[in-house]
Amino acid sequence: MALVVQKFGGSSVADAASIQRVARRVVETKEAGNDVVVVVSAMGDTTDELLDLAGQITEDAPAREMDILLTAGERISMALLAMAIHEQGARARSYTGQQAGLRTDTRYGKASIVGVVPERIVRAIKDGQVAIVAGFQGVNEHNDVTTLGRGGSDTTAVALAAALDADVCEIYTDVDGLFTADPRIVPNARRVQRITYEETLELAAHGAKILHLRAVEFARRYNVPLHVRSSFSNKQGTWVADAPVGDQEEEAMEDPIISGVAHDRSQGKITVVGVPDVPGTAAHLFEVVAAAEANIDMIVQNVSSQATGLTDISFTLPEADGPATLKAIEGARDRLQYDELRYDDQIGKLSLVGAGMRTHPGVSAKLFGALSAAGINIEMISTSEIRISVVTRAQDLDAAVRAVHTAFDLDAEETEAVVYGGTGR
Amino acid sequence: MALVVQKFGGSSVADAASIQRVARRVVETKEAGNDVVVVVSAMGDTTDELLDLAGQITEDAPAREMDILLTAGERISMALLAMAIHEQGARARSYTGQQAGLRTDTRYGKASIVGVVPERIVRAIKDGQVAIVAGFQGVNEHNDVTTLGRGGSDTTAVALAAALDADVCEIYTDVDGLFTADPRIVPNARRVQRITYEETLELAAHGAKILHLRAVEFARRYNVPLHVRSSFSNKQGTWVADAPVGDQEEEAMEDPIISGVAHDRSQGKITVVGVPDVPGTAAHLFEVVAAAEANIDMIVQNVSSQATGLTDISFTLPEADGPATLKAIEGARDRLQYDELRYDDQIGKLSLVGAGMRTHPGVSAKLFGALSAAGINIEMISTSEIRISVVTRAQDLDAAVRAVHTAFDLDAEETEAVVYGGTGR
Structure with a gap:
């Protein structure tokens, strides 16, 4: 039995059918005997729609209000995912960044995590619940909502995995892992089985878009093994870790x-x-x-x-x-x-x-x-x-x-x- | 100088243009020398759209998750209204039910307010800000989000007005006040100038739809004068109070x-x-x-x-x-x-x-x-x-x-x- 943190991005929860698919995967992971914590982004285009609404009203929105606006998207997706998991017979509860103890500084729009106090998540896990946490958001010392900026949901997932001492943080995406090049440019690019944090940082810093720099930095600092994999298949993806994880073999060559x-x-x-x-x-x-x-x-x-x-x-x-x-x-x-x-x-x-x-x-x-x-x-x-x-x-x-x-x-x-x-x- | 609580329903904030119109009225009230606290509902059809999404996923949503889902709507409208007020040159901050100190019991979907601790609202007013509060929502003793059920935003407004000892709670709607009958049935119905809480309760309990029973009960208990008026005009509407308010004259007849x-x-x-x-x-x-x-x-x-x-x-x-x-x-x-x-x-x-x-x-x-x-x-x-x-x-x-x-x-x-x-x- 392991503690698994799973992160699903906006394209994985774009509509009701996608949310049900994600729920099935979460329930399968749970039924395989694992404790599961899920981090979700806002559904598909929600964030763009909210930005568009704000743009109709002002070019110069106060950053604090923009963060309150944008964090509505994750509240919607997390509640719907909890419902979908419940519908499939497992127990789940959703938590905002504030409720999950994601504490940040006060830089609205690009806040840094200053601490994670996941008491409620720990209680939920002990109670046998799947805990679902809103990605991309936290709360500052004034009890005001902040957003973590680009790659925020990945960072939420890795920070939670570190705080909970999770066995793995699975980053679900729409490709099968990290590739030796972007398969849209190099169709015969190879999936990488395992890659170090440092290499991943260099790739992320220089244009590779699958993982966000901040999340990888966090994973390296707290030594959280990442598993980047597709939400459309059960194949092994790419492991980001400095040494083989679990029953992985050291590569022969x-x-x-x-x-x-x-x-x-x-x-x-x-x-x-x-x-x-x-x-x-x-x-x-x-x-x-x-x-x-x-x-x-x-x-x-x-x-x-x-x-x-x-x-x-x-x-x-x-x-x-x-x-x-x-x-x-x-x-x-x-x-x-x-x-x-x-x-x-x-x-x-x-x-x-x-x-x-x-x-x-x-x-x-x-x-x-x-x-x-x-x-x-x-x-x-x-x-x-x-x-x-x-x-x-x-x-x-x-x-x-x-x-x-x-x-x-x-x-x-x-x-x-x-x-x-x-x-x- | 008075302290005015203004409540705007979903039809008053249905789109960006409506939100800008509401912002103008709020700024006018502020510039006339009043302290202003605003309570908003979710934009137009937002709540129905969220209910529809939930319906696509389950017929049997956990009530706690449904409340988290539905309260996303007010977060969106309150942040947009704060931006619109800011755009018009006044200062405004938005607050969730939790941030505004709206404490409720744990009956998800139909929670009752058990206390209002509006410290942050008081601070915002003292600081010269317009405080915008999400209607319809509160937080229970577990720090979980609750909704107040039908008429919830009216109840939020009246409860805040009572806690802040406001001079008036203005309920903005799409008609000019309370009428002697529904003008759709009786075209020459008269606008009522003033009406007692008890009469308003009887009307609300027996089919009049402008004010919700719970909000009127709250207003009566804490003696909060209500002013029901149109968001489309500056005309006086109907005052709900047991005695004339401010410089109103006792009716001659x-x-x-x-x-x-x-x-x-x-x-x-x-x-x-x-x-x-x-x-x-x-x-x-x-x-x-x-x-x-x-x-x-x-x-x-x-x-x-x-x-x-x-x-x-x-x-x-x-x-x-x-x-x-x-x-x-x-x-x-x-x-x-x-x-x-x-x-x-x-x-x-x-x-x-x-x-x-x-x-x-x-x-x-x-x-x-x-x-x-x-x-x-x-x-x-x-x-x-x-x-x-x-x-x-x-x-x-x-x-x-x-x-x-x-x-x-x-x-x-x-x-x-x-x-x-x-x-x-």
Whole structure:
């Protein structure tokens, strides 16, 4: 008997029939002798509909009210799921973030969990109930409702699993797990059986959309084994853990060097042309950028022209942060003394991730060789210990992903993945 | 400067435009120098849509989960209203029943308020904020969400007004106040300027739909002046209070004998034919009926037939309670020893209400005379100190209301009422 936390996203509870399907899976897990805690997102498009309503009323909603509005969606789905489980003969109770003891700071819209006090969940489990918890929400020290921002429901599930010392946190999605690349781009991508937290973090940070960064960080910190799997099948998915879990066997062969190829087309590139190549220039620039709250990623500074003493600095950032950041840099023109400011949103980023590259030299060379052979130009490069990222033209990105996937022998013999589309929050 | 509690029903906040209109009225009231607390229902059809979703999943939803589900509607409308008020330049914060301190017992679906501890509302008012409170909901001793049942939002508003010692509780609706009869039946019905709690209770209990019985009971117990008025105009509506409020003048003329004519076509009549006319028969019958939880209203027992020693007992009850009650009586046939059981759902009930009838004899005679002159047969009669009710055929009810309205000089010289249709909860 194990304690299992199961998280279902919005596409898994999009309508009454989907909720009944989720209920069957929960009841099966319970009847197999497990204690079950379920975390749900809002049904399908509920959140978008609520955002649309708010948008009809104001462009400038107070963040506290926006959080109260958005958390209504999970209350609906959790109550309906409790009813569906009850209808199938098991006992279930639903709990809001506040009731489940999800305590956060007061940053509405992007609150951080500061503690989990799941007394009621523990009591429900002891009482033989399935406990259903609203994802994405908590309560702050003022007893006001907060939301956890993007990936919030995953984070709720992992935080609860950590607090309850659960045996596994199952993240249900509409694909069979994590793949060596997005199967929509690489149809013969392979499902990954097990992957470390660190690799998963790199993949999530660089465009892979199945798991959210914050949830993986939480799982790593508290060593919660994640099982990413499909809500449409009973197949094993991908385990995220630093060691084999339960009766899993240590892989017979040596671990693969590369665990996956992520891609990201949501970034833009800002180039500040002709800044003085003197100490402090970059510091000034990135102070201005930080004040605009942009999440910058890659930075490249060109070699200075000896003739002019000027240089160019380029950096990438989420497209959503582009306009505000450009405005901030323009506002600081006198101080930064640049010649020209350029913005390019037609870039794509490819990231190759694998813990094995620490001990295998030549990975970069092979990557650059594969892209060169495919005729794809590299515009920027950045690396970490277990990741190499390159920026290409956006229109070259799919071809780049396929070329690299093949070059590193990641292609499966036949297509396994079925992509259903849509992601929860 | 006054403290005003304003309650807006579902039809007043049906869409973004309606919410903006309500926000304007709230801001006007605030800018006129008042402290304002607002109670809102769920938007338009939200509650029906949630009930429909639950119905797709189960016929037998746990009551606790149903309450969590249904209270999502008010969270949505209250947050949107706070945004709309903010957009118009005033400050507002929304509060769930739990946050507003609405404490109830644990009877999910029809909870009673056991206390109101509106600390946060008081703080919000002191801080110059408009406080918006979710109607229809509270929290029980287990920190679980409860709903107050039909008329719940009115009850929330009156309970808050009592706890805050508000100067007035304004109930906004889609008509201009309480009328001497339903303007859809009597187009020249008059708006009532002021009416006592007791009369309002009798009208609400006997079919008038503008105010809910529980809210009026609460208002009477705590002496909260109610102002029932239209959200579509700035006209004075009807004041429900036992004495003139504020700068209202005591009416110059003697109070009218009759304050209104209510009608109700939602009742059915059960007749138990041929029961032994011996002590205990009625007691046995109504024990059975009470066990079926029917809300019985009028009871008539015929004079016994001397030949047979048998009699008939008729009583009225809400049509919704009909099937279960009939089943219970059939189940007790051996004990009750009746000959036959009849059910009639084609009845109508007319109730004439007026505190003045205490001191004016002859009201019954005038009522019966008016119905007789209109050729309408009376099937049952019941009276209280300030009310006379009669049962007629359902198809005669409208004509009966008009005849009585005219006979008691209630007709206005011209039509004032505009009926918009639809009621909130």
